[in-house]
Amino acid sequence: MSSLLTNTSAMVALTTLRGISDSMAETQNRISTGMRVADASDNAAYWSIATTMRSDNAALSAVQDAIGLGAATVDVAFTAMDNAVEQMKDMVSNMTTATDDTVDKTKIQSALTQFQDQLKTIASSASFSGQNWLQQDMVADNLNKEITGSFTRDANGNVTIETISVDTSSIVLVDTNGTTDEGILSQNLMGTAVSLADIAMGTAGDISTLTIVTTGQEHGVQAEAYRLAIVNHYNTLTGTAKTTFDRDDAELLFVTAVGGATNTALGDAMVDALGDLGGTNVLDFDIGGLGTSAGDKVVLQAVIGAVDGQLQSLTDAATDLGSAKARVDMQMEFVKNLTDAIDRGVGQLVDADMNAESTRLKALQTQEQLGIQALSIANAGSENILSLFR
Template sequence: MSSLLTNSAAMVALNTLRGINESMGTTQNRISTGLRVADASDNAAYWSIATTMKSDNKALSAVQDALGLGAATVDVAFTAMDKAVKVVDDIKAKLTAATDGTVDKNKIQSDIKELQGQLRTIAASANFSGENWLQQDMEKDNLAKKITGSFTRDASGATEIKNIDVDTSTVVLVDTQATDASDSGILSKSLKGDWDAGWLTYTAGTNAVAASAGPPSVAAVPGVAPSFDIAVPADKAEGIEVKAYRLALQDKIDGLSDSEYADFDEAKAKAYLVDVKKSVDKLGKFSVLDMDISTLGKTASDQAVLRVAINAVDEQLSEMTTAATNLGSAKKRITMQKEFVTNLSDSITRGVGQLVDADMNAESTRLKALQTQQQLGIQALSIANAGAQNILSLFR
């Protein structure tokens, strides 16, 4: 049945064309934006997940920046520490050369003074963005450094910032606090230690005899020589002073004849240590940065003090090597974490893309098909609208 009032064919064709145009609009929007899910109306679940993950990815980008800053700070400290180790090694070599009695200790001290100045410069220059880990006030400054390492979100949606902790208390070369007594810097702390004359222990010699097995007779046992030691209490520090006394006393004893040794009692030992103290005091403030050997002479006690000073510097060199190792480990940890965060950020980006990105190959193919359907729809609508004209021709 044909009707002038209701054109069913045109209505069907128009409705089909309207659907095609709507689908084409969606496809064109996906092509122009590159997104399959551009807002919540496209897919609420996917849009919500993608929005959250994009926000987390921005936080990870900030973490990458923080790790870069931390890596630079550690790298500066490590570079300065590595250079300082070489300078202290040079000081040790100068002190060793000074053990030769023919060498002018004033000239050697002049070289050592320049090296000490270089160490101060290195410590003061190890600064990056206001952070100097090698020169700090170990009493007031926060030595437990924290570098932002990651941004995490658990299953419940709670977020957390995780840090990489670096303990700089073991790497400080120069302690800037005002109190010298509590200075703990590797280079600036006093190596003198504690000393009390009462710590000298003396054991007198004996002439014991013992009975032999067999026929009744006695055999004399060689006398036990007197012995000396310096026993430092557990709550006291054994530094250069005690070690110098112990070494000088041993050198003194080794140089005595048997008869002189037998006559070398506690009083004579203490009297000798009074002379050794004069040699000990010549070193000055007893730190690597202030040690002065210019007034040390060729006496046995002076030589003993010089040998102990070399050992003390060597111990500080070992401590600096350990500090450099710690910094190197921290540097490696930060580099590994930075690489991980970068890869994690890339993975999140890919995951979000799989949720919301449009497949451009599929969308372009779909657009071509919709354009063909649109043309056919327009043609069908045109044919349906021509039906009324055909009815009019029946009345001619």
């Protein structure tokens, strides 16, 4: 049935053309913005997820900055520690040279003073953004440093900031606390005064079982000097005197030095030799007053042993810092990769496939042309009705 008032074909063609126009507008918007989901009206679920993940990525970007600050602090401390190790090696080398009787110890001490001053400079200047891990008050300061490491959100939406802990108690070079000094370089290495009770010898005639240990001092110069002097004396013995040498014999050599009444030449010599040594730690030891006597030699040897012991502690500290540096660097690289992965994930949800959209646009343009043609044909049907009344 042909109707003058209702052109059904034109209405269908117009509806189809209107749909094509809407699809074209949507496709052109995707092409212009590059996004398949630009707002919540496009896809509420995907838009919500993408918005949350973008927020998390912004937080991760701030975490990257924080890790960068922590990495710089660790790197400064590590660089300073590495340089301190080299200075300490040179100190031990120069002290070893001083064991030669022909060497002027005052000149050796001049060189040692330069190393000591440099070590002080290293400890005081290893600072970044107001933080110096190598020079701290080991009583008042918080030695457990926290570096922001990551930002995480669980399934319930709860946010957690992960941190990297660095224990600096083992890497402090100079302890600024006035009462207790546990810094590697500033620690008192002389040890407490030796008493007879400190001397121990398990097996008579076996000097390897001789120990002298003062309370709380790993590298006590006084105890080591006495031990070396006893060993040297033991090595001069022969026959029965050597095979029966025991703790009582060791005590008798130094009763003067440790407060006894009996006068012994070796004990007096050790008191004098220890008096010739200046300073108490790596930063102020002064061997310039030591001579070539047997007592002075064992004191110098004990000092070298103590400084070398601190060098080992310094090496261990550098190892700890190196491990922390590697940990921070790995976390920084992980956060960068995680940020990129989140960006890719968000892109999968909301980015438009430009190849598909361009192809779709071309198809819609063709459909639009055909729709216009169909509408034109439908409108021509009404004109044909007019010809019936001519």
